[in-house]
Amino acid sequence: MADYDVIVIGAGLGGLTAGALRASEGRRTLVLEQSGSIGGCCSTYEREGYRFDVGATILEIMRPFEILFQRLGTSLWEEVELEPCDPVYGIIFPDGSRLAYPASLEEKAEVISRISPEDGRAWLEYAHYVGDFMRKAVDSFFLGPVNGMPDMARIFLREPRLLKFLPLFARSFEEVMRRFFKDEKVLDSLSYPGKFCGLPPALAPGIFAFLSYAEHEGVYFPRGGMIALPEAVRRCGERFGMQLRRDARVEKVLVRGRRVEGVRLADGMEMTSTVVVSDVNARTLYLEMVGEEHLPWLPRYGIKSYRLSASAPMINVGLDRRPPLDAHHTLITESMEKMNEYWFRDMRKGLLPRETFGLVCFPTFSDPSMAPEGHHVLNIVQSGPYGVREIDWDRDKRAYGERQLERLSERAIPGLADHVTVMDVLTPRDYERRLLLPEGAILGLDMDLPSSAVFRPAARSKSIRGLYLCGASTHPGGGLPSVTASGIIAADLVGKYE
Ligand SMILES: Cc1cc2nc3c(=O)[nH]c(=O)nc-3n(C[C@H](O)[C@H](O)[C@H](O)COP(=O)(O)OP(=O)(O)OC[C@H]3O[C@@H](n4cnc5c(N)ncnc54)[C@H](O)[C@@H]3O)c2cc1C
Known part of the structure; x- marks a missing residue:
């Protein structure tokens, strides 16, 4: 018998989510984390009495977090003390002028109208359109696997109303924003959130236009720092028996005949499992930890073609x-x-x-x-x-x-x-x-359209049986709601196939 039913590599939010969910299904689950602390880019450390966050700074698009804690038999609001942020953000323009956007859509429209009445009206129209897209996309697209074209087809069959948003898929973030807003100052104030996908406005896909609206559905800061969220997931997972080992760097994923057999740690220790879920960068996983020799030529070429x-x-x-x-x-x-x-x-x-x-x-x-x-x-x-x-x-x-x-x-x-x-x-x-983020890549792989959804490395490996991916470099990409969704998807796929 294998040592564990599931081994998860990396205690980032994606890995902890997958680990806690598998443990909650009664599977013997081990999470291995190379550093001394958990949370990866969603963590907090102390220096001379100050608490500093390592990466992520707020929570928004709350649905994946809510679903996760519900499935762990509790609720996000019970497990994490969340402070709502209102104003959702302030802005300092290049000329030194300032404004702050309130959480209320109508109040924000008034603030925008003071700069441009036409854009104030456009804000409500925009919020309605991208808000509708966001709500439909989160449930159907974000929280489900897109391991191939049949999955994509299923998403649109299940939620045909998504088709009305196809223009968002065909345009860049900048093109979408310019269709709604005309005043350059308003555009500057609304466009920065597009950068949260790690790309400039001209390259970011139009679907990310919802980011300039997302805060208005609620933006929160966890009391005690961002670490409060991964700590809560760890706590819930451990209630179900999830084991976590810190300072345990996985060096190799053990593969025989294109099937996962377990992992080897940097200190040489080996652990067996027929399921390995990886929360590390997909390029590192395939090219270094699995090894090119285990990949057929097409996936080998494919994985090398992704940009960090x-x-x-x-x-x-x-x-x-x-x-x-x-x-x-x-x-x-x-x-x-x-x-x-x-x-x-x-x-x-x-x-x-x-x-x-x-x-x-x-x-x-x-x-x-x-x-x-x-x-x-x-x-x-x-x-x-x-x-x-x-x-x-x-x-x-x-x-x-x-x-x-x-x-x-x-x-x-x-x-x-x-x-x-x-x-x-x-x-x-x-x-x-x-x-161990290669080149410090905070969102795994590029989040442009050719590296998104069905084109991103699949959550269920197509090359190695028993290998699953979660975290920023698989669908739906980087950012806390996305990696949480990826952990849910990976756990569900393991449940379905193994
Ligand atoms: C500066 C910055 C600001 C950000 N701001 C936001 C924000 O405001 N909102 C938002 O939603 N997102 C934000 N993000 C992005 C978000 O934090 C990340 O996309 C997300 O946390 C990544 O989670 P993950 O599960 O993919 O893994 P990671 O957080 O990358 O964690 C992976 C874990 O795996 C471990 N690991 C790696 N290799 C091994 C190995 N070989 N063996 C064992 N363990 C290993 C690492 O130590 C790490 O703990 C920000 C990121 C940064 C850096």
Whole structure:
């Protein structure tokens, strides 16, 4: 008899979801995590009394989380203390002007109308259209497998009303936004969330247009930091007997005759199971852990053709004064043109952005316990390539962080640099070293249309029997709701086929 019914590689949110669900079905489940802590990109650490998040900064599109906890016999709201974020986000424009978008759709329409009455009206029309798409797509498309064309056909047969949204699949994010909105300032304010799929507006698929609406269905911050969510999944899984081993790096997936037999850890220990669920990057999984020699030529060629997603340097700071911000999230926006320009011109050449744009997250706005009394925390998420040419991420990270804080003080948050008591910069190299994300890819693989849905590595491996994928590099992609959905899909497929 095998040592376990299911072995999960990686205790990111996707892996924990799959592990907890299999354990809840009575399967002997072991989750192996290479680092000393769980959650991967959805985690929190402490430094000098401040609590900093590692990657993800908020929760939205709550349905996958709700379904997960329901299936674990409890409820999200019981297991995780969630603070609603309202305003959903603030914006600081390149000219220094500011606004904040309230959670209410109607109130947001009023704010937009003050800039452009025509776009204020368009906002409600847009919200209705993409909101409808989001609700239909989450249940039918996000939470179900798309392992091949028959699955895609089934999705549209089950939810034929999705067909009316085909234009979203055919257009880019930018094209969709420009169809609804005309004023450039309004467009700047609504377009930044498109970057959450790791691509510039001209490349991001039109289906991600719903991201600029999604917050209005609820955006939350877990008290105690983002780690509260994976901790809750772990706790629920362990109630059903799920085992978790930290500091256990899987080096090889053991395969014989195109069937999984178990895993080998870096220390040489082997464990057997006829089912292995992987939460690690699909390129690393197939090319290094399974090994090219076990792949037929077409999948071998296919997996090599995927591009890794972008990375995102993050600057975490503790402050001895409240920063002049009035929302949990503040977008330091740039025009869509500048965001495209950076991607196509500079990032590909290994350059850092010339303009200051990014996302400033203010956790102590929602949960003061994230810092010592009277102090505050900011997580600043920026753009920057793994293979940067101008600096060395390891050698120059402190100087990089200080320079960015000075630029933010000048452009958006006056006095910021003068009130920093602690600074910790997480670079693409840190993500690669600490979480084994190749090139620090925070969303696994690129999220463009040719790498989405049926074109993304399948949740049930087509090359190796007993091998399943969850996490950012399988359908539906990176981001917390998506990887949770991927864990649900992987657990269901294991239940169906094994
Ligand atoms: C800066 C940043 C900001 C983000 N902001 C948001 C946001 O606000 N909202 C949102 O929804 N998403 C956000 N994301 C994306 C989101 O955090 C990720 O897409 C998601 O957490 C990935 O989950 P995952 O399950 O794919 O795995 P990961 O989080 O990548 O975890 C994989 C786990 O596997 C472990 N592992 C790797 N290799 C091995 C091995 N060989 N053996 C054993 N264990 C291994 C790693 O240590 C890690 O714990 C952000 C990410 C970053 C980095």
